[in-house]
Structures are given as C-alpha cells and as structure tokens.
Amino acid sequence: MSLAAVAAIFAVALVIVNHNKKGERPPLPPGPPPLPIVGNVSGIDLGAPWLSYAKWGRLYGDLVYTRFFSQVIIIVNSEKVAKDLLDRRSHNYSDRPFLPTIAPFGLGFNTVLFRYGPLWRFHRRLFHQALRPQAALAYRPMQMQKGFQLLKGILETPENYVDHLHLHSGSIIMSAVYNYEAEDGDDPFLRLIQRAVDIVIEDVRPELSSILGAFPILLNVFNLPSWVPGIRLNKRAAESRECVRQWVEKPFQYTEETMAAGTATPSLVSNALRKIEGEDQSGEVRQVIKDVAATAFAAGAETTNSTLRAFILAMVLYPEVQERAQKLIDSVVGSERLPNFDDRSSMPYLEAILRETLRWHPTFPLSLPHAPVDDDIYNGYLIPKGAMIIPNVWAMSHDESVYPNSHEFIPERFLDSNGDLTDDTAQYAFGFGRRNCVGRYVADASLWSAIALMLATFKFAKVKDNDGNDINFEVKWSAGITSHPLPFPLTITPRVPGMDATMLDQLISATNCQI
Template identity: 35%
Template sequence: MYPINSFCGVFLFFCVLILSTVIRRRRERRLANPKNLPYPPGPKPLPILGNLFDLARDNEAATYYQLAEQFGDLFFLSVFGQNVLVVNSFQTANELFEKRSANYSDRGRSTMVHELMGWEWSFAHMRYGENWRAHRKIFHQQFQQSVAPTYWPLQIKEAHSLLRRLLRAPQDLTVHMRHTASSIVMSVIYGISIAPQNDPYVNMSEKALDGMTKAANPGAFLVDLVPLLLIYYSAWFPGAGFQRKAYEWKKACLEMRDAPFDYVHRALKSGRASSCFVTNAISNLDTKEPQPKSLDIIRQCAGVAYAAGAESTMSTLTTFILAIVTNPEVQVKAQKELDRVIGHRRLPEFSDRPSLPYINAIVKEVLRWNPVAPLGLPHMVTNDDEYKGYFIPAGTIVVGNSWRILHDPLLYQEPHKFNPDRFLNTAEGLQFSPVDPLSVSFGYGRRVCPGRYMAEAQVWISIACMLSVFDITPGTDINGEKMTFEPAFSSGMICHPLPFPYRIQARGEFATALIDQTEDIAA
C-alpha cells in the first residue's frame, strides 16, 4: 500500500499538469486568432475541465444527436485545451471535408490508439502526407470501381456459403455473419480459406478490433486528452487500467497485421500462393526482389483492409436482418420483385442488379438507417480556418456526425423509419458521389473508404440471395407468440445491432434445393 501523503502528492501533481496544459493551449489559441473571432457554438465549458462531461463515452450517436438538435450544423467542445468540432449537416460536411479537403484530411495522433495500441501502421490512422499517399495508391489500384467486378465470383461463392450455414443452423446468426465477413476479406486480401469455427486469424482480429472500437472516439480515454499522463501515470494508480488493456490490444493488433501476410509471403516464395490482394500488389512492384519498405506498405494496406472490411460487413448484414424482422412489408415487396425477375429456378447474380431496383434500394436504406461508423474516424484541421464567422484552430479534431446527417429530416422524411421506397428513384447502383448525402456512410473527403465498392457489392449479393430463399420473421416465445422489442445498437466506432429475436427458414422446397445445389458448385 502507498501512504496517503504520497497519493495526495501524486494527485496534486496531476492537477498541476492538467492546469498547465490548459493554460498553454489557451495561450496558443489566443495567438492564432488575431481577429478574435468566436468559436462555433457548443455547451458551456467548465473551468479547467472544459467540456469533459459533454464528451460521449457510450451511446455516442444519441448523445451527439441531441447536441446537434440544440446547437445546429456544428458544435464545438474543448477538453483540457484539446478542441473537438462535430459536424452535423451534409452541407457543412461537404464544405469542410470536400471543398476544403487540403485542410481537413489530416488525422490527430491518439496516444492510446497510436502509441499504446500499436495502430500507427494503419494508413486509415496516418497523418495526411506522402506516406499516406503511398499507401492509398496501393489500395486504390486493387479496389477502385473498375476492379471491383473481378471479385464478384468469390463474393457469390461466399454468399452461397452463408445460405448453407443459415439453413443448417439459423440460430447462430452472429457466428455466420462474422464468418462470412471474415471469409470474404481473408480470401480477397490473402487468398486464405478460414476454418469453419474458431479460426485463429479471426480470433486475433476480433480482439484487435474490439480495442479499436472502444478507443477511437474522442475522449474515450483520458490519456488522449492529457498525453503527459502516459509518462507519469504509474500502473498502480487508480484508472491506469488503460495501460493493461492497451498491452493486450497491441499484441492482437500486430498479430492481425503480420501473421496472415507472413503466411502469404512464404507461400509466394515457394510458388504455392493463390491470386489475392497481397500477391497482386507484390507482383505489380517494379523490382523482382521487393524492398522491405515496399513490402511493409503492402503488409499494412492488407492489414487495414481486413480490419475495416470484416467488421463493417458483419455489422451491415446483421442490420439488414434486424430491419427485415421489424419491417416485414419490405420483405414481401422484395420477394415479389425477385420472383418476377428471377423466379425459383436460380439464385440472384450481379447481372440481375439493373433489374432489381427495390433490392438496390434496400441496400441503400440499410446503409442509411444504421451507419456502421456513426461518427467515423475523426479528421484534424491542419491550419487555422474561418467558417461562417467562426474560428476553427489548427489541431482541432473534426468529427463527421454521420448518424445525424443520415437521419436529418430535411434530407430524409421520417428518418427513423426503415423505408427503402425513399431510394427507388435513385437506386440503380451506388456511385458514392460526394454530392450524395449517403456517401457519408463510407467517410468523408480524401479519407473516404477506398474499399467501398467491393464492400457494397458483398452486401448487395448477400441480401439478394438471402431474400430469394429465406423468410425472415420475428422470433416467437414458448407459446408461439411473436416477440416484440425495440431495435438497439452497441456503442463505439463500429456499431452493431444488439441481440434480437428472429426466425429464419427456407421459403419452400425450391429454396432448399437451390441452397443445396450451391454445395455441388462449391465442391
């Protein structure tokens, strides 16, 4: 045990440290704002602590939605001198992230995420600059819109595998969705087929991504707001659990990045590797003997592709099931369209897409109704800026409030209702144009998700196939009565539906036969 006097002395030291940090940052802000412009509106800060208690640590979407209703298009928070700007309207997001993208494309450095958890290698978290551009170039070459169709055969295969798993064990929905999402990404990125259960690659990635979803939002850990705490915070001090958590998360993070890449690299040298993102990227290098730096860039691009793709696809497909359970009329309309266009003779294919506008609309509405990343990854302002008479200091963390934008009643009538009809006039394909508000479901400006075309294609084929052969209905209790519930979602950077009662069964003998036939094709 430590003496009381020692504990009080350490506590007093931290108070002085925080106070000095606040004073220094306020002095820097005054020097940078010669016009003495006001900051954007926001809740009134407390002395020293600022808006510490206004930062959401759970239920982020609802918390920032309420603040957006109170303060409008954007609101401003400051905690220990660190500024956070939350953007709540599509117009403002387009103005800052698109039209001023050179100044709003940077990332802040998170002590927890970068230094303690080891994510500094991820180009999604990199500072905006030449190193980021080198990573982005590799990613763009392999996942641009014109290349996306090359992945369709593999995506169809994984969609069929999902049908078989749901037919045989419909009660294991979460397991199947995670397996499908992980399987397609591992196949595309590394050419690796994962085990049906307890795959080591999947297990290590789940642990790494669990840490990321908990740590990525501003203010999730105090050490991000006062980085010097890392130097002076002893592991025994109350609240120092962040160090122990970070150690475990870092270990999983680096294993997720390195283990599958090393496997493929060894297979490539021995001539046993199959075509995939990693082998294609290495083959595209100018030299026969790749330099370590080039291999590191490919390794890191592959790791972030898996991290982003697996978790987001799982969330989106589970959200689709929840939406159908709570809106049975959507399923009826979708199955009528599928039966009219395809009938009961085969499963949907990508070539059917132009003839299935309602299925396209469902995909759009799933992305809108519950965006995978309600707040996305925060950007950072590179240089001081002025917007509508407000001063936005350099170094300000800028958060796109995607959930609020996609539930803006000025853009979407009855925004909390799941209604694919709203997209029927624009549902033929998804171009993700920056002028379309739905584009924010994949990020903002130059930091938009580069794998969005492949990801959306996997969601489309999976949804079309599931609706063609399954009836998805609410779960029932022991008396056979339909169970009622309110849709609910997890907190964190990646948002998942919380468990809900459902029932999945084949639409008839034709559906069972079609699903069984996919096993023969796969073999």
C-alpha cells in the same frame, strides 16, 4: 536609455497590435456552456455520443464547438457542411488529429489513422490499385461463392447467424487480400484478428485520446506492470499489441509461403509483391504492403458484418419490406436459381434496401475524425488548426428535412415516383474527402450479394408466443467506434418449405452456371 525607451515603446505597441489581431479573429462556432477544466462534456451519452451531438446540432447549428480538456472538437451535423469542408476543402482537412492511443495499442501500422503526408499517399496508392472500381469487379465471383457459404451456414445452424456473418465478412477480405480461405467455424486467423478489432473498437475512442493528450503523464500507465491493481487499460493495450503483431505478420507470411511454393493466386498482397520482386532491397515497400493488407481487414470486415446485422434487424422489424423485396426477386430471378450481379440493375428496390440500411443506422455513426492543417473560416466561424473535426454521420442520416420519419426503415425514400433510384447513394456512410473508404466498391458488392442471397433464401421474423403472436423486444446497439445491433430474438426459416442442403446445392449449382 533612449534605446531602452524605444524598445519598451516598441514592445508595448507589439502587444497592442497582437491584442487587436486577436480581437479581429472570427468567433468559434457556438456550443454548450463548458465546465471548468474538462470542457463541454455535460450531458453526453457515452454509449451513443452521436445522439447527444445531434441534439446539440438542433440547439446550436450544423457546426458545434466543444472542448474536452485541451482538445478542441468541432462537430459537423450537416452533410452539406461536411461536403463543403471535407470534400471541397480537402487540401486542408485530410489530416488526422494526433491520437495518443495509437502507439500503446499497436496501431501504428494502420493507414486509416495515419497523419496526412507522403507515407499515407503511398499506402493509398496501393489500396487504389487493388480496390478501385475496375479492380473490384474481379472479386465478384469470390463474393458470390462466399455468399453461398453464408447461406449454407445459416441453413445448417440459423441460431448462429452472427457467427456466420462474421465468417462471411472476414473471409471475403482474407481472400481478396491474402488469398486465404478461412475455415468454417472458428478460423484461427479470423479469431485472432477479430479479438484485436474488438479491443480497438471498444477502447480506442476520441474521448480517451483527449484525456491522454491533456494529461500525458497518464501514458505512463501503459509502462506499469500489468499485475498492478486497477491497470485494466494497460492489460487491454498489451493484449492489443500482441494480437495486432500476429494480425499483421501471420496472414502475410501465409501469402509469402504460398508464393514460394508456387500455389499463390492473385490477391492484394501477391500482386503487390510480384511488382517489386528483386527491387525492394531495403524491405521498406514490403513493410508498406504488409501494413496496407492488415489495414484492409480491419476496415472491411467489421463494417460489412455490422451492416448485415443491421439489415437482418430491419427485416425482422419491417416484414412488409422483406415481403416486397422477395416478391421482386421471384419475379426477376424465378425459383430455379439464386440472384447474381447480372440481376442487380433489374431490382432497384433491393438497391434501395441497401442504401436504407446504410442510412438507418450507420456502422460508423461518427465517422473518423479529420483535422485541419491550417486555421479556416466557414460561415463566419473560426475552425482552428489541429481541431478534431468529427462528422456526425448519424445526424446527417437522420436529418428530418432530408429523410422524414428518419427513425423508420423506408427504402422507398431512395426511389422516385417512377420506381427508379434517386441520386442519393448514402455515401456519407463511407466517409468524406480524400479520407473516404477506398474499399467502398468491394464493400458495396459484398453487401448487395449477401442481402440478395439471404432475401431469396430465408425469411427473418420475430419469435412468436404460444398463441402465435409476435414477441416484441427492445433494440439495443453496441457502443464504440462502430455500432451494430446487440443480439435479439428472431427466427430464420427457409422460404421453400422443407429446404435441405441438397436443395440449396441445386440452387447454387444453377446460379454458378450463370456467373
């Protein structure tokens, strides 16, 4: 009886101690009042949740706590806080939250979605070898040639400029990764991969993962026959898995075949395979190279394409910016050739346009979620282990204290009083910490070359009515993991009256002589 009494007293004491410890825990960040079961979801604009989160930031602060079913979500609305946590404490914030949608949609290969650990670090090393700043310089001649192809496509069929941007963005990545030359028009590889990317962008969102995480039984929907009425998600997931399978396998197989034939030229895949030739008996490293290559396309093509579409929209809406940039190009480059990378340092205003495009409407308005490995405390608030940390890049890029009149496209905000570039490079557009975009140097060069070449060659303008007046339109943006402007009316005309394919070829030839 005495032992039982002691045990009982010890148990009560332990409960009291634990209760006191819980009471000592710092509070969670403030946030909107929750609804029963579902959490703090009232009033969220599902088409543009970054706008709702930014509004919450103005009410509750730079760190906002929310909960969607059982998933704790911390919204980071400040670049300073994002750097404090994700950069300076990257040892704790380099993980990704568990996303139940990864396996059903066939995305287990994707480095970007990996949990932090040895396999992710191995992938990252391969990326770094192929895409680090020094290595990125080797892609510049190819990027210029792809830029010339973009000009030719727009000149021939300006009404199909969106298709030309898709081809341009995708062909650069395919060339760099697989040394595959995409066909003009409807390339089969690009069509296949783009279909998979479109499904992922639309359907694999954090809110869906939160629902599936709270109700795992719903995962059984992916095991039901696709003919069951109303099983849309199952059909989409099955289509995604098949597209992803071919996306991972077919371009890689193409590179292996060219290597066997002795016709392969340097690329991410061929370089990596040559380094392990005769050493990878298990095939594990070969699989890693295959997965890294497939990830590179998804990470690069969509972001470049979306950013260039936003740039064209800005030129249509802000003709004074376009005119100033074109005058600068004329003064530096002249009219006998097109701009190249050697001209970049002489045209800071073009650099400011690129940075403003990244800021004005980030392709990843909410970036990708991080997850802390351990509990953390920041400014007196608890950030619990395993929470989904979402950097609201849109809120950072529209912080009025940093960017006055943030909804306006003003490249001058990146120039000082002397016309030189400021230290602000809008790097939040490429993520944070150890999970930032490893291909940002290649992406930066692709964006700059396309912007410079298009500005040198074409004028982008609003459509005019019969009286010669501009026809205004409402700007709409796509919803999903990434965001780009939806189709809008515009005219694209050569800056040189009467320019045809022959004249453009002459400009390209003169430019090639200086590359």
